Amino acid sequence: MKKFVNRHDELKFLNKEYSKKNASLIVIYGRRRIGKTSLIKEFIKDKKSIYFLGTEESERENIKSFQKLSGECIESDLLKGNNILSWEDIFTMITEHKKEEKKVIIIDEFQYICRTNKAFPSVFQKIWDNILSDNNIMVILCGSLISMMEQLTLSYSSPLYGRRTGQIKMKQIKFNYYNEFFNNKTRDELIQLYSITGGVPKYIELFEDMDNVFDAIEENILSKQSFLYEEPVFLLEKEVGEVGSYFSIIKTIAAGNHKLGKIATDLGVNQSKLTKYLSTLSNLDILERQVPITESNPEKSKMGLYFIKDNFIEFWFKFIYPYRSYIEIDDIEYVKKRIKDNFIHNHVSFKYEDICLEDLWFMSKQDKLPFRIMKAGRWWNNNDEIDIVAINEEEKSIIFGECKYLERAVDINIYYKLKDKSKSVKWNNSNRKEYFMIFSRNGFTKEIRQLSKDLNGKLLLIEG
Numbered sequence: 086m087k088k089f090v091n092r093h094d095e096l097k098f099l100n101k102e103y104s105k106k107n108a109s110l111i112v113i114y115g116r117r118r119i120g121k122t123s124l125i126k127e128f129i130k131d132k133k134s135i136y137f138l139g140t141e142e143s144e145r146e147n148i149k150s151f152q153k154l155s156g157e158c159i160e161s162d163l164l165k166g167n168n169i170l171s172w173e174d175i176f177t178m179i180t181e182h183k184k185e186e187k188k189v190i191i192i193d194e195f196q197y198i199c200r201t202n203k204a205f206p207s208v209f210q211k212i213w214d215n216i217l218s219d220n221n222i223m224v225i226l227c228g229s230l231i232s233m234m235e236q237l238t239l240s241y242s243s244p245l246y247g248r249r250t251g252q253i254k255m256k257q258i259k260f261n262y263y264n265e266f267f268n269n270k271t272r273d274e275l276i277q278l279y280s281i282t283g284g285v286p287k288y289i290e291l292f293e294d295m296d297n298v299f300d301a302i303e304e305n306i307l308s309k310q311s312f313l314y315e316e317p318v319f320l321l322e323k324e325v326g327e328v329g330s331y332f333s334i335i336k337t338i339a340a341g342n343h344k345l346g347k348i349a350t351d352l353g354v355n356q357s358k359l360t361k362y363l364s365t366l367s368n369l370d371i372l373e374r375q376v377p378i379t380e381s382n383p384e385k386s387k388m389g390l391y392f393i394k395d396n397f398i399e400f401w402f403k404f405i406y407p408y409r410s411y412i413e414i415d416d417i418e419y420v421k422k423r424i425k426d427n428f429i430h431n432h433v434s435f436k437y438e439d440i441c442l443e444d445l446w447f448m449s450k451q452d453k454l455p456f457r458i459m460k461a462g463r464w465w466n467n468n469d470e471i472d473i474v475a476i477n478e479e480e481k482s483i484i485f486g487e488c489k490y491l492e493r494a495v496d497i498n499i500y501y502k503l504k505d506k507s508k509s510v511k512w513n514n515s516n517r518k519e520y521f522m523i524f525s526r527n528g529f530t531k532e533i534r535q536l537s538k539d540l541n542g543k544l545l546l547i548e549g
Contacts, residue, residue, distance in 0.1 A: 086425070089127050091121065091262040095253050101126045102223060102251055109223040110213060110248050114234035116370060117320060118287030121227055124255070125191055125237045133158070134189040135179070137196040147198050148172060158188075177210050180220040182258065187221050187527075195226040199479030206237050210244040212317035218248075231369055232324055233453040257284030258372075259397075260440045260491070262445055266293060272549050274298070274525065277428075280436035281306075283396030297323065299425060306405060307417055314412075319399050324369055332406075334362050335371070335393065343390035363391060371395050378462035379472045379512045388465070396436060403432060418421055429490070437490040438463075438472050441524040444547065445486065446473060455520050455542060456482040469506045473522070484545075486522040495525040497533040500544060522547065 101189065103108040113121050131134065135158045137151045150176050156164030159182040179188065192198070199205045217224060225306030226245075228234035231254075238245050239252065263279050264270065266289045270278070277298050282288040291313070295301035306313045317335075321328040337351040349356045366372040373394040376386040383389075391483075393399035404427070405412070407422045441459060449458040454475075461475035461484075485507040489495050501519055522545040523529075527539075529546050537544045 089123060089257050089266045092124050092127070095124055095255070096462075099124075099179060100253065103128075104288075105419055107250075108220055108244075109221070109250045110217075111225045111253040112234065112238045112249050113225055113227045113255065114231060114238075115229065116253070116285075117229045117323070118232060118285050119229075119255045119257065120286040120407075121229065121255050122193060123286065124227060124253075125193070125227060129189050129191070129529070134526065136191045137193065139192060139194040141197045143444075144198065144201040145169065145367050148175070148508060151175060151192075156207050156375060159183075170225070172208060173212055173216065176216050180216055180446070184221060189223045189225065191225045191227060193227045195229050195320060195524065196228045196237060199233070199237050203545070207244040210248065213248050227450065229521065230323055232365070234444050239398060258286065259284060260443055262291075265545075266290075271439065272290065273294065275431055276437060276526075279440070280396055280433045282401050285397060288397055299421060299428075303417065303421060303426060306401070307412060310410065313397070313401075314405070317398050317406075320398075325365060330362055331366060334359065334366065335398065335402050336406060338372070338393055338401055339406075343392060345389070345391070348391065371398055375463060376468070377464045378460055378476065379464060379510060388463075400432060404428075415468075434488075434490040437524075438488045441488040441547075442473055444524070445484075445522070446472060449475075453505065454484070454545075456480050458484075464510060466509055469509050471503070471506055471510070472509065476512065479517065481516055482518040482520070483510070483512060484520045484526065489522045490526045493525060494528045495523055495533060495546075496530045497536055499523060500533060500536065509549050519543070520545065 091383045135154055138156055138424050139198045155175050167242045263275055272529050278292050289345045291305045303312050321331050327447050333352055337348050342348050342351050345356050372391055374391055376383045376389050380386040404424045448454050456477045458475045463472040472488045475484040485503055487503045520543055524547045528548050537546050
């Protein structure tokens, strides 16, 4: 049975819109397999609704399907009949049926209908203005092609601009809720699984019943019959058409090139030619540009680095894409060995940092830290880097954090190294309140635990 996990805020928002007396037009969008349809089905399970999935067939076929669904919903023989009506006539009949009854109309994969008729956003704008907006109706337009949905429904140039009453951009589920998908998994097992699937529900489902992470990888990714084997190709083809240049950029970042200059050098192109591609990949939530958290003007900072934001795509480009030739000739054992040899130190340990940062924000929200965090993230200069730096400008307080995904307990030397690196962070140096925080996969030695007690709240130790 599929589990509906988290999405509490999204459900609350949809129910609030539903309770309004006025008509609502909501746009829900996000990458494929992120859980948009599951959210919608959970929302409408006790409501009068028409759920229509748009297809890439002709507009006539989409109208036929929508008309039939609408006829079944409002029990109209005319709509159930063979005479095909217009979009306008169908929506009019829906609104005229039991006008006092609240109805929800969902058009999923909205962008496909717009592909078959480029004028459909204008058509729907007139339907909204003239038929729906003054009735007891809630409309949800949903789509999985992020760039198209933004262009069709949210951008200033769209005929629908200004009509929506709300929007939800679906994000991946946070690690704090990840355990709800699994039974009897340790935190360490969850971290390793999360480093592969991220918070994408469809990917998580494939790994739910697997006992061993490497067996799960073999069955669900290394198998040429598994949809995950070709997933990044499919995702990018749908969004950007030709994928060659985008693949090259992601591949070089996965290999450890994060500076714009290094990416350009590795690809043998001018930096200016990369701007469009990097921007597109960032809009698709595949890449993100990070700057040291203490930078006062992030947009203009020359310290920006590009990282892969999507766990599965990063895993795939590190461990699948470079070895596809071996997989194609069924030399799976060699690829499995490469993954086993590098999985922890070259992948999981970096994802562990993201999980620790998420935990830090969660602790701040629960007032379990010395101060409320205003900003948090990585910090680096030309010589040093610190996994987590968290600050509160008003209180002049700062946390320096280190994340250690090691086989052994963390010893006292990690604290002293972190303290030395903290001196390089130029932020309110003269009057700041400093705290130190260490996250450890496998606990701490007696010496560092004693030091934490001696420092009386200045050194926080988080295990797990």
